[in-house]
Amino acid sequence: EAGVTQSPTHLIKTRGQQATLRCSPISGHTSVYWYQQALGLGLQFLLWYDEGEERNRGNFPPRFSGRQFPNYSSELNVNALELEDSALYLCASSLVLNQPQHFGDGTRLSIL
Amino acid sequence: EDKVVQSPLSLVVHEGDTVTLNCSYEVTNFRSLLWYKQEKKAPTFLFMLTSSGIEKKSGRLSSILDKKELFSILNITATQTGDSAIYLCAVEAGAGSYQLTFGKGTKLSVIP
Numbered sequence: 001e002a003g004v005t006q007s008p009t010h011l012i013k014t015r016g017q018q019a020t021l022r023c024s025p026i027s028g029h030t031s032v033y034w035y036q037q038a039l040g041l042g043l044q045f046l047l048w049y050d051e052g053e054e055r056n057r058g059n060f061p062p063r064f065s066g067r068q069f070p071n072y073s074s075e076l077n078v079n080a081l082e083l084e085d086s087a088l089y090l091c092a093s094s095l096v097l098n099q100p101q102h103f104g105d106g107t108r109l110s111i112l
Numbered sequence: 113e114d115k116v117v118q119s120p121l122s123l124v125v126h127e128g129d130t131v132t133l134n135c136s137y138e139v140t141n142f143r144s145l146l147w148y149k150q151e152k153k154a155p156t157f158l159f160m161l162t163s164s165g166i167e168k169k170s171g172r173l174s175s176i177l178d179k180k181e182l183f184s185i186l187n188i189t190a191t192q193t194g195d196s197a198i199y200l201c202a203v204e205a206g207a208g209s210y211q212l213t214f215g216k217g218t219k220l221s222v223i224p
Binding site: 003004031033035041042043044045048055056058088090094097098099100101102103104105106 | 143144146148153154155156157160200202204208209210211212213214215216217
């Protein structure tokens, strides 16, 4: 069974640009979660999608947004990139609520 | 605000040693506590604990939850160099929300 897949592996952008990160959940999983892992800060919750709807978001500015497609894959968009957005962005999926989340390898976003 | 604290932040042991990693939490509407192992990229799922006092085991790893004292421990016996990683504790809590709140992790280094 294929795990959670994320693309691209690395992304290099400059300040003010926009970035799009993609995530395909494990087959059959309908919930997708996005987390940011910045140096020294640990994993912080960004967004949760379930059945195509945004269910909850963490303490991040509106520059961070996303969506979930009918096939349950998801996209995270970050607008007006700032240096502090440099981090590893991890996507996780779960089969149903109250089940463990399984993570992808992440996208390393570097802002120059 | 939900809070998860792990200790120690880092630990260096010799192969064959037994280690205990700690995780304490302060959250509203606790549902479950999860342990993950992160080596290079994707955190990999180890355990999900929902009930107090019931030990979960997988090979040399075991974990237990104390919901009265609000903490969990992860034990690793007969450590091997392959156990070197960051161990993450996360809590799922809150009414209607299913995202995880993570601690900052314990970096375990096992030397031959």
